[in-house]
Ligand SMILES: Nc1ncnc2c1ncn2[C@@H]1O[C@H](COP(=O)(O)OP(=O)(O)OP(=O)(O)O)[C@@H](O)[C@H]1O
């Protein structure tokens with residue numbers, strides 16, 4: 014899958030190579046092949062049930078693939094346990110939040126530092142390190158609150174701070190922006206760019222298409238467990254297979270059928286609404302009516 018010799022100087026940070034995951038009769042991931050590079054933000058997007066979290070579980074070692082390989086920093090880690098991948102520099106946040114509810118936000122980060130570094134008894138994190146991390150992710154004002162009392166969006170940022178305490182080379186973020194308001198999401202996007210500029214690789218599963226299109230260098234699209242498109246945000250927006258997968262129709266459908274009232278209604282019915290096109294009117298080659306968009310008077 015890669016042009017680079019495995020383990021060579023230019024091997025991608027992460028390579029997912031023809032991964033298959035079957036749960037009984039369900040094929041959750043079907044020959045998925047993609048990479049994520051250091052110093053970049055990579056998006057993994059797709060409709061609900063497409064297999065995104067299962068891919069993350071395979072990458073992080075929680076799920077053994079039925080077939081296929083995962084390489085991280087040039088080494089085959091397919092059979093490696095979670096803690097070994099973590100030690101090698103893989104950090105992950107979860108769709109379901111994992112922080113200790115009865116501890117304060119600050120103590121949650123302290124524990125994360127302890128887990129990553131302090132247990133060896135070599136380095137104890139200073140209060141300054143912890144507070145700098147809270148500040149970096151923008152949750153300083155919640156430092157003394159119990160983790161189970163903070164808003165969901167803030168809890169996601171706490172997850173990110175806990176993850177960053179391990180100084181990961183690759184960050185796997187599963188729906189990190191859910192619960193954030195618009196301005197928090199903007200700040201979060203800036204933080205992701207900043208983390209990538211430090212040389213980290215970020216692989217993000219995310220349903221907020223504004224964020225994905227705004228911050229990702231590369232996007233891979235999963236549908237029914239298979240990668241159906243990979244490219245820059247502009248390429249992904251224009252890709253007919255992506256438009257079909259998310260919207261239930263494609264470039265091949267004559268335009269008058271798309272804007273006509275009855276065809277519009279059936280298109281809406283078939284639409285997988287979790288991924289409404291973003292910037293459809295700005296860059297897509299086909300003008301896609303957004304779900305629920307009002308149809309102009311003159312075409313009704
Ligand atoms: N442990 C499991 N046992 C059986 N089926 C599973 C299991 N985990 C996931 N699946 C199935 O695998 C498919 C992919 O699920 P997955 O959670 O990876 O999707 P997803 O893309 O993360 O979806 P979402 O956007 O809703 O989070 C779904 O059909 C799901 O029902």
Ligand SMILES: [Mg+2]
Pocket residue numbers: 065066067108
């Ligand atoms: Mg998921």
